[in-house]
Amino acid sequence: xxxxxxxxxxxxxxxxxxxxxxxxxxxxxxxxxxxxxxxxxxxxxxxxxxxxxxxxxxxxxxxxxxxxxxxxxxxxxxxxxxxxxxxxxxxxxxxxxxxxxxxxxxxxxxxxxxxxxxxxxxxxxxxxxxxxxxxxxxxxxxxxxxxxxxxxxxxxxxxxxxxxxxxxxxxxxxxxxxxxxxxxxxxxxxxxxxxxxxxxxxxxxxxxxxxxxxxxxxxxxxxxxxxxxxxxxxxxxxxxxxxxxxxxxxxxxxxxxxxxxxxxxxxxxxxxxxxxxxxxxxxxxxxxx
Amino acid sequence: xxxxxxxxxxxxxxxxxxxxxxxxxxxxxxxxxxxxxxxxxxxxxxxxxxxxxxxxxxxxxxxxxxxxxxxxxxxxxxxxxxxxxxxxxxxxxxxxxxxxxxxxxxxxxxxxxxxxxxxxxxxxxxxxxxxxxxxxxxxxxxxxxxxxxxxxxxxxxxxxxxxxxxxxxxxxxxxxxxxxxxxxxxxxxxxxxxxxxxxxxxxxxxxxxxxxxxxxxxxxxxxxxxxxxxxxxxxxxxxxxxxxxxxxxxxxxxxxxxxxxxxxxxxxxxxxxxxxxxxxxxxxx
Numbered sequence: 001x002x003x004x005x006x007x008x009x010x011x012x013x014x015x016x017x018x019x020x021x022x023x024x025x026x027x028x029x030x031x032x033x034x035x036x037x038x039x040x041x042x043x044x045x046x047x048x049x050x051x052x053x054x055x056x057x058x059x060x061x062x063x064x065x066x067x068x069x070x071x072x073x074x075x076x077x078x079x080x081x082x083x084x085x086x087x088x089x090x091x092x093x094x095x096x097x098x099x100x101x102x103x104x105x106x107x108x109x110x111x112x113x114x115x116x117x118x119x120x121x122x123x124x125x126x127x128x129x130x131x132x133x134x135x136x137x138x139x140x141x142x143x144x145x146x147x148x149x150x151x152x153x154x155x156x157x158x159x160x161x162x163x164x165x166x167x168x169x170x171x172x173x174x175x176x177x178x179x180x181x182x183x184x185x186x187x188x189x190x191x192x193x194x195x196x197x198x199x200x201x202x203x204x205x206x207x208x209x210x211x212x213x214x215x216x217x218x219x220x221x222x223x224x225x226x227x228x229x230x231x232x233x234x235x236x237x238x239x240x241x242x243x244x245x246x247x248x249x250x251x252x253x254x255x256x257x258x259x260x261x262x263x264x265x266x267x268x269x270x271x272x273x274x275x276x277x278x279x280x281x282x283x284x285x286x287x288x289x
Numbered sequence: 290x291x292x293x294x295x296x297x298x299x300x301x302x303x304x305x306x307x308x309x310x311x312x313x314x315x316x317x318x319x320x321x322x323x324x325x326x327x328x329x330x331x332x333x334x335x336x337x338x339x340x341x342x343x344x345x346x347x348x349x350x351x352x353x354x355x356x357x358x359x360x361x362x363x364x365x366x367x368x369x370x371x372x373x374x375x376x377x378x379x380x381x382x383x384x385x386x387x388x389x390x391x392x393x394x395x396x397x398x399x400x401x402x403x404x405x406x407x408x409x410x411x412x413x414x415x416x417x418x419x420x421x422x423x424x425x426x427x428x429x430x431x432x433x434x435x436x437x438x439x440x441x442x443x444x445x446x447x448x449x450x451x452x453x454x455x456x457x458x459x460x461x462x463x464x465x466x467x468x469x470x471x472x473x474x475x476x477x478x479x480x481x482x483x484x485x486x487x488x489x490x491x492x493x494x495x496x497x498x499x500x501x502x503x504x505x506x507x508x509x510x511x512x513x514x515x516x517x518x519x520x521x522x523x524x525x526x527x528x529x530x531x532x533x534x535x536x537x538x539x540x541x542x543x544x545x546x547x548x549x550x551x552x553x554x555x556x557x558x559x560x561x562x563x564x565x566x567x568x569x570x571x572x573x574x
Contacts, residue, residue: 035481042488046497047343053498054344054353054365062349072347188324191332199335205346213345 014114018122019129022096026130036130037137041145044080044138047204048073048146058147067206067238068246074149075245077142078238079203082162084135085128085169086197086230090190092127093173096120098180116277117270120177124170154240161236164258168229171265178269178276200225202234207248222248229265232258307407311415312422319423330427333377334434340369340497341439351439360499362528367442370435371524372496374428375455378421379462379494379516380487385420386413386466387473387483400571409562410467410555417466443527450533451526457543458519464550465515471554471561474571495520515546 026033051060051072064070097120100106109119142148176193180186200210200221207225211218225231232254235247239254247254320326344365345351357363390413393399402412435441469483476482493503493511500508500517511517522539525531565571 031481035485039485039488042492045492049502050340050343050497051347052502053356053359054347056355056358060347063346065349066346188322188328191328195332195335199339199342204339205343209342209346212349213342 011115011118014112014118015122015125018119019126022123022126023129026126033130036134038141040080040084040134040138041141044076044142045145047076047080051076063206066208066212069242069244071149071242073146074242075206075238076204077139077146077148078150078241079234080142081135081139082165082230082234082237083198083201083203084131084138085162085166086228087194088127088131089124089169089173090176090194092131093120093124093170094176094180094190095186096123096127096173097177098184098186110277116273117174120174120273121170124173127173128166149243150241151243158237158240161233161240161255161258164255164262165229165233168233168258168262168265171262171267171269172229174269174273175265178273181273181280182276197228197230201228201230202248203230207231207235226257227261229258229261232261304408304411307405307411308415308418311412312419315416315419316422319419329423330430333373333427334431337370337373337431337435340373341366344369344497356499359501364442364528365497366439367528368524369497370432370439370441371443371527372494372520374432375520375523376490376494376496376516377428378424378455379490379519381420381424382417382462382466383469383483383486383490386417386463387469389413389416389420390470391473403571409558413467413470413558414463417463444530447526447530451523453533454522454526454536454540455519457540457547458515458522460547461515461543461550464547464552464554467554468550468557471558474558475561475565490514490516493517515543515550518543518546 051058054060055062055072058073059070060072061070063072063075067075069075097106100109110116112119139148176186176190179189183189202209202225207222210221210225214221226249232249235249236251236254236258238245239247239251249257344353347353348365351366352363353365354363356365356368360368362368390399393402403409405412432441432443436443469486472482493507493514494516495503495511500511500521503511518539522536522543525536525539526533
């Protein structure tokens with residue numbers, strides 16, 4: 001990939017065209033669009049109802065001790081809205097090249113006179129645009145149904161943290177794209193990573209709960225959790241939006257860490273993808289189903 | 290068993306053998322994908338884990354006073370795990386049977402399977418039983434692990450009654466599976482549909498909360514689902530130490546659902562099958 005201004009503009013155009021194509025294809029399946037916009041509410045609601053069953057209201061004293069805020073409803077609404085980006089990185093970007101393989105169009109795409117990363121970036125960009133729409137609908141619907149109480153004045157800072165997380169997730173998407181191109185059958189791998197992230201990251205419960213629940217081992221589980229960009233992003237976003245939230249990671253540390261993992265995951269993703277692509281081409285297995 | 294179009298007139302014993310053979314074939318296929326086997330064995334544990342950790346974050350201990358007031362037990366760990374176990378059988382029927390024929394369509398073997406001189410329902414039952422057998426194995430493994438880690442408070446003496454109660458619920462699960470298999474046979478793309486149903490069940494079934502916390506409208510829908518009664522009944526037997534006579538009130542609607550869903554399932558499947566055969570789209574991808 002050339003680094004002069006003219007080439008960069010052309011690569012950017014390739015990425016935007018890919019993103020447009022992907023969005024267009026997605027909009028051709030309106031049922032799926034409705035599904036992804038509304039279904040996350042069905043996944044969030046059981047947690048709200050479980051909360052009501054266990055504590056009898058929307059405030060929990062134990063939650064306040066662990067997270068500073070006793071409002072577990074807003075806590076989980078923020079968590080599930082951000083989790084949508086993880087699902088998009090896994091099932092969208094991660095699977096994007098596999099879908100081209102299924103459609104028999106991967107070889108054609110790989111011989112296009114542009115960088116592979118522009119194509120992958122375009123696919124990730126379309127996922128981010130669609131996910132932002134889904135997350136916004138989900139947040140609005142959840143707030144309407146369950147009542148989210150956030151500090152609107154900090155929304156700009158929260159969105160900035162989310163943007164940083166999206167970049168880090170692009171890196172994870174690249175890593176998964178490479179692995180799936182190499183090993184083909186992605187279902188089990190994606191399901192495993194998805195469930196692992198959901199369990200160890202503070203989507204529905206504060207990070208300190210891991211220490212309370214697992215005892216001494218909890219600290220190490222929390223360290224595993226912090227490897228995923230979702231954890232520092234959730235800590236930062238909740239610190240900005242959730243009144244009286246007491247993060248496990250200081251906001252400045254969370255943001256610096258997020259910037260660092262963004263760099264690491266993007267570099268690692270690009271390196272891994274380049275190596276895998278060369279290997280797969282040499283084996284002549286680009287289009288092998 | 291009455292032969293269907295294209296099927297032969299086999300006796301009940303032969304049809305039972307078909308069920309056994311299909312079950313064996315499905316198990317052999319299942320074991321050919323060890324990564325999926327590992328996934329099925331371990332993932333439900335992580336799903337339960339996230340619900341249990343969430344509970345701990347909310348109440349700070351393994352006991353909830355509020356749940357005790359609502360459901361006669363404050364042990365939310367056992368409460369949730371029994372809910373997850375019963376619902377996992379409902380999910381395995383949903384996914385197993387709707388995927389069963391779609392899988393044959395993907396492999397291009399559906400037409401040959403339908404040409405076999407036996408009832409389609411024997412084939413479907415074989416597929417359903419294989420999916421339930423694997424679910425049972427994993428549930429057993431999960432219960433053992435969970436008991437070891439969290440100390441599950443279940444009245445094991447009531448286990449035979451709980452299994453008996455589950456057998457009462459089983460025909461309704463299978464009937465729903467027949468209906469889904471028929472719908473998927475005609476409409477092909479099943480994942481959106483089944484994903485939607487699974488998500489809906491996750492909300493409506495009393496897996497990690499009692500029905501009383503649901504808004505009234507949702508509660509009425511929940512009462513229309515057979516797994517709701519199965520979860521409530523098995524929970525009463527396994528956690529609250531109820532006797533069989535105390536869960537009879539839940540068994541009666543289940544028997545009604547058994548009759549309703551089995552008849553509806555057979556009718557829907559037969560109708561969809563006729564439609565697909567008439568349209569000539571049986572083997573279409």
